[in-house]
Amino acid sequence: MKLSPDRPSQLSALDRPNSYIGRSVPRPNLARLTQGRGQYVSDVALPRLAHVAFVRSPHAHARIKQIETEQAKKAPGVITVVTGAELASVITPWVGVLTHLKGIKSAPQHAIAVARACWQGEAVCAVVARTRAEAEDACALVEVDYEPLPAVTVAETALDPATPVIHPELGDNLTFERAHVAGDPDAAFAQADAVAEATFIFGRHTGVTNEPRAIVADWNPGEQRLTVYHGTQAPHMTQDIFARHLALEPHQVRVITKDVGGSFGIKVHIYADEMATVALSKLLKRPVKFVADRLESFVTDIHARDHRVKARIGVKKDGTITAFEIDDLTGIGPYSVYPRTSGIEANQVVNLVGGPYACTNYRARARVVFQNKNVMCQYRAVGHPIATAVTEGLVDLAAAKIGMDPAELRRRNLIPDDAYPATGASGIKFERLSHHASLAKLLAMMDYERLRAEQEELRARGVHRGIGLASFIEVTNPSAAFYGVGGARISSQDGATLRLDATGAVFVHSGVTEQGQGAEAVLAQCVATSFGVPIERVRVITGDTDHTPYGGGTWASRAAGIGGEPAWPAGKALRTNVLAAAGAMLQADPTTLDINGGIVVDAGSGRERLPLEEVARVVYFRPDTLPPGFQAEFVVTRHYVPRGWPFAFTNGVQASYLDIDVTTGEVKLLKHWCVEDCGTVINPQLVDEQIRGGIVQGIGGALYEHCVYDEAGQLINGNMMDYLVPMAVEMPDIDVGHVVTPTADSELGAKGAGEAGTAGAPACIMNAINDALRPLGAAPLLAMPFTPERVLKALGRI
Amino acid sequence: MSARHLDITLTVNGETVSARVEARKTLVDFLREDLALTGSHVGCEHGACGACTVLLNGEVVRGCLTFAVQCDSAQVETIEGLSDSGRVADLQRAFQERNALQCGYCTPGILISACELLAGGDVPSRETIREHLSGHYCRCTGYQAIVDAIETVAQAGADGPLPTLRGSGQQ
Numbered sequence: 029m030k031l032s033p034d035r036p037s038q039l040s041a042l043d044r045p046n047s048y049i050g051r052s053v054p055r056p057n058l059a060r061l062t063q064g065r066g067q068y069v070s071d072v073a074l075p076r077l078a079h080v081a082f083v084r085s086p087h088a089h090a091r092i093k094q095i096e097t098e099q100a101k102k103a104p105g106v107i108t109v110v111t112g113a114e115l116a117s118v119i120t121p122w123v124g125v126l127t128h129l130k131g132i133k134s135a136p137q138h139a140i141a142v143a144r145a146c147w148q149g150e151a152v153c154a155v156v157a158r159t160r161a162e163a164e165d166a167c168a169l170v171e172v173d174y175e176p177l178p179a180v181t182v183a184e185t186a187l188d189p190a191t192p193v194i195h196p197e198l199g200d201n202l203t204f205e206r207a208h209v210a211g212d213p214d215a216a217f218a219q220a221d222a223v224a225e226a227t228f229i230f231g232r233h234t235g236v237t238n239e240p241r242a243i244v245a246d247w248n249p250g251e252q253r254l255t256v257y258h259g260t261q262a263p264h265m266t267q268d269i270f271a272r273h274l275a276l277e278p279h280q281v282r283v284i285t286k287d288v289g290g291s292f293g294i295k296v297h298i299y300a301d302e303m304a305t306v307a308l309s310k311l312l313k314r315p316v317k318f319v320a321d322r323l324e325s326f327v328t329d330i331h332a333r334d335h336r337v338k339a340r341i342g343v344k345k346d347g348t349i350t351a352f353e354i355d356d357l358t359g360i361g362p363y364s365v366y367p368r369t370s371g372i373e374a375n376q377v378v379n380l381v382g383g384p385y386a387c388t389n390y391r392a393r394a395r396v397v398f399q400n401k402n403v404m405c406q407y408r409a410v411g412h413p414i415a416t417a418v419t420e421g422l423v424d425l426a427a428a429k430i431g432m433d434p435a436e437l438r439r440r441n442l443i444p445d446d447a448y449p450a451t452g453a454s455g456i457k458f459e460r461l462s463h464h465a466s467l468a469k470l471l472a473m474m475d476y477e478r479l480r481a482e483q484e485e486l487r488a489r490g491v492h493r494g495i496g497l498a499s500f501i502e503v504t505n506p507s508a509a510f511y512g513v514g515g516a517r518i519s520s521q522d523g524a525t526l527r528l529d530a531t532g533a534v535f536v537h538s539g540v541t542e543q544g545q546g547a548e549a550v551l552a553q554c555v556a557t558s559f560g561v562p563i564e565r566v567r568v569i570t571g572d573t574d575h576t577p578y579g580g581g582t583w584a585s586r587a588a589g590i591g592g593e594p595a596w597p598a599g600k601a602l603r604t605n606v607l608a609a610a611g612a613m614l615q616a617d618p619t620t621l622d623i624n625g626g627i628v629v630d631a632g633s634g635r636e637r638l639p640l641e642e643v644a645r646v647v648y649f650r651p652d653t654l655p656p657g658f659q660a661e662f663v664v665t666r667h668y669v670p671r672g673w674p675f676a677f678t679n680g681v682q683a684s685y686l687d688i689d690v691t692t693g694e695v696k697l698l699k700h701w702c703v704e705d706c707g708t709v710i711n712p713q714l715v716d717e718q719i720r721g722g723i724v725q726g727i728g729g730a731l732y733e734h735c736v737y738d739e740a741g742q743l744i745n746g747n748m749m750d751y752l753v754p755m756a757v758e759m760p761d762i763d764v765g766h767v768v769t770p771t772a773d774s775e776l777g778a779k780g781a782g783e784a785g786t787a788g789a790p791a792c793i794m795n796a797i798n799d800a801l802r803p804l805g806a807a808p809l810l811a812m813p814f815t816p817e818r819v820l821k822a823l824g825r826i
Numbered sequence: 827m828s829a830r831h832l833d834i835t836l837t838v839n840g841e842t843v844s845a846r847v848e849a850r851k852t853l854v855d856f857l858r859e860d861l862a863l864t865g866s867h868v869g870c871e872h873g874a875c876g877a878c879t880v881l882l883n884g885e886v887v888r889g890c891l892t893f894a895v896q897c898d899s900a901q902v903e904t905i906e907g908l909s910d911s912g913r914v915a916d917l918q919r920a921f922q923e924r925n926a927l928q929c930g931y932c933t934p935g936i937l938i939s940a941c942e943l944l945a946g947g948d949v950p951s952r953e954t955i956r957e958h959l960s961g962h963y964c965r966c967t968g969y970q971a972i973v974d975a976i977e978t979v980a981q982a983g984a985d986g987p988l989p990t991l992r993g994s995g996q997q
Contacts, residue, residue, distance in 0.1 A: 236963075753965070
């Protein structure tokens, strides 16, 4: 068994006695999850609980002429049947736009469609019953008279004058457009010795969280409060939005998020059926539960990645990249998703293309268009897999054109490790990255030269292996620049409140959330280290808007770098306060004392003076024995938001080694490597598992996952038999290495690691496939997913 | 008793349970809704994801492809029972030490399948473990940690008691 390296990362000030920073401390929630004692929202049952099921449009676009609900209302167990028009009196519609995406537009979206359904799967009527089964039975009795309308399904023609406009009041089907020019791309292409041009296509896919979206809403008219058990990544964000659209004050809404069965960005958005569920609870004055079934998930969970990118690269004979150019088009469904918008992914593509390289000439355009398909929005590694595949695909095409080894071409163009701070061609700012150190480490880990020799030797024997590389950058630790400046009420700062209990244990309340990444372990490590107690004495509380500091939740790899950061100074502040009490008890100068292993000690000698339990006992139960005027403060709060840099960019590089069966077109993954630099590694095991899980998610998009729509806008593979996801047998073992470049924007120096795997994997799988196929004369394969059929077509075998 | 409902008596985690259930009710819905045994999860309801895996008369079955009425007179074991009895304790410990779960939603089902794989006492290859896990969907881990954990338990089973997996840096 391969163990994660259990060694301290390169720390200095963080090396307190008995430091937990840099150690693979197990997550506190593991034992109960392995025992089936998790508390997912789908498990929640409350007194008087009712269940809602939705009648969903079978058409991609249709006018709703009439809804006949009488039969359904009479069905066994039915409590009520509610149409969109009726629910609109309880909950207001929303528009998914933000001001920093200049010109982005969208139309009002209702909790349940009113008058018109705009995609297959949009809810048009709700049935509430005693059980989910009874609600579903009655859904079959609701008669909806639809008048089908022309469906806009093809992104490429969405802006043609002949194409119907989905929301006539918007004037056209353009949601958002961004153009960017840096340097002099025309001159730079003219100076190039070779120009490679290609169109990259990315299949629509989705998150397929193992636990589908789930919500239980409980409006209590006696308290005038709404309690929502919600499988979300951002409880304070959903609290604000539920209140806003139900005409409540946010303090009247409590969002509780316990265990969440997978999120990956799927559960950070506002969904119409979840808004309908909270509105139904308000309407019915009782708890209402909605859990999407798998078929509903496929047509309502946000989709992502449906981009086609025309792109060019210019390169000189010596390998110098002279320019990048991209033209990205993406279709996002009929509405920009609330509140983060559906313009962010295309915006990220513009930001990130060419990001690892020193090339300063860049032209980009991205257009986002409406269509009558399920909505698209931000999913793990937003935009990164697209930008990385385009950039790294172009780099490999350029290398092939000038006959240079792809690793060498990268070496000659990656931003030098000593050139920071630096600004990318898109205008993004890098504090400090380590592309060259990471590439060198990766090539050594995989023994690149030996692997190339092996590949050559096997090719002579008719075995077709490919080696693919992909350097990448990753956006983590977002400041207010991501959403706040555009008007989104999503906290970019986060806080940690620490409370010492009467036996010397510490409670930590944090605004970030836990969906399995290990945020709770990281918080415990920070507090145990900076305060000075064994980690078993730290209990972490997350996911309750009544009881945690106002915060942003867990997304964009912010939980450790932003959520963990304030836990560090909070621990120090609590230590100072506890030592003040201990000093009073010991008649000692508090600055001569410290806390180590849960015991007050002399700072210099480490001599044990007083157990924490004794300090807490006196402060809580016998404060009369403390000096007059002394008041202990055993609750402290600290907050953090990145201020030095809008984002903490990280970097890394991945490699894939694979084998292609030219008879069947199947791709067999043999091995995968990743070197990643997320700054200070607080918990090596958790970081490595984020990388591995992310890589496999990226491999899914590269090889298997695809939401296939027909011309009428019908999703034709929306189930787990036909929509393929990575399973254990197809996945390779993945070696993970690190380079450590802490950010100076925080004390801990930790950057994020959650997107890195997904950012780079599709690019390096693509490059490896083309590396294997190129000697066979195949045209480059640039349309994901790379199915056996597409491989065989590229080979001209079918 | 109507045609839509049937009376069943079965043993669940060693306890005798009698219930009147709808004929259409699946075993996993019966366990979760009627018995509040929420450790078995519902992921796809069409037999693809494995989150609802339980033991029926000692055999691994999908709780979503089995009707509750098929379980009359049967012995059903869920993750709750297997945890209490200690039967999957080595696997649970290995999963915890190797962080072989993130969100944990797939974990009970995977533990039950892994228990079946290791029941014979053989030490399966990593390929065999991966093959055996292929009825289980995990979105979080990328599977490698799960394979590592199961392999460790298999090897320990062949060599004696399960060793502590982590190095000296652990407490």
